[in-house]
Amino acid sequence: MDGIHDLGGMSGFGSVDVEPDEPVFHESWEGLTFALNALGLGAVKAYNADEYRHSVERMDPAHYLAATYYERMLTGVATLFVEKGVVSPDVLEARAGGRFPLSRRIAERPVVDLRPQLEARFAIGDRVVVCDMHPAGHTRVPRYVRGKRGVVVHVAPTFSFPDAAAHGLARREEHTYHVEFAARELWSDAAGSHEAVIVDLWDSYLEPT
């Protein structure tokens, strides 16, 4: 989805503030939230990692930006436990003592029909162009590389295709490629000439050029 989570290249944000000697968790509920996600993903297997990412992506955009990382995680995890029928929103709000915001629903037709690519189609040095697509559901193609041209610099092993796995479709494994884009291909001539962005992309996101 063309959601708020897909932040790469967006303007208007301020400085990056590094906290010296930052603890792993600032408050105990953050560690609890991380553990509840591990429970949902691993011990209970209520959902997979792609469903989890998509659940966070479906947060109200204003809430997404205002929330801390662990509040986003909490919203995504709670949404999935509700959607999978494990807990009810009423029980959560009663126990929390107030409003418990959840993510929005999954789109009606979330997946773009990309032909599965079970064999590696590309090798190091190949020139590729990224599909210019706008699925309503989960995808891992950042907006800022769609339709852009790059060069394969590394062939990674096969991994489960997230657009399918996030939406309950048959599991399929495809290679991913580290594709290098010149900064000027992405951001026009305003970008530096000695800069490049390398994005890790599944085979069926790409076409030869």
Added chain:
Amino acid sequence: MSGRRRELPTPPADRARALAEALSEKGLVPDGFLDAVRRTAEELWSPHNGARVVARAWVDPDYRKRLLEDGTRACAELGYSGPQGEYIVVLEDTPDVHNVIVCTQCSCTAWPVLGLPPDWYKSPEYRARVVKEPRRVLREMGLDLPESVSIRVWDTSAETRYMVLPLRPAGTEDWSEDQLARLVSREAMIGVARVAVRHT
């Protein structure tokens, strides 16, 4: 948001507790599970692990070669593997090329060697800006790279997890591996800081 005013959400601490209670009530939470996960995250996954990998690569050319060829296996050689470390690729800095890592769409990180990611890495500010204006972001963060140094920004958009192998600082030729490891910060292994000798 929508035009109508809504009641504010309860604090996240109350929501997290509510979810934990609701799941416990269903009998879904094994005894000790939540504490064990938390302890693993706090104690086992640590940037000190990555720092040991970097220090070993600086003192042992054969290890460095193995690390650049197969990061996953070379990290596992030192005992660092597990979730979010299934496929690790190590990015070698040179005097002419600087590498920096981001995850623009979520906050993917190589947990076994870098630990869970810090807040700044997960912030919209970093995720939005570093792919578009890396030189400026790094300068603001205290890393002023000359224009002659090319910058490579790696977006963690699939299953590869990256770690930067930074340049060994000058003047450390006779340092031990342990001394070197203590110099290496998480920020250096993400690529937003240099490894510097601290003068006391």
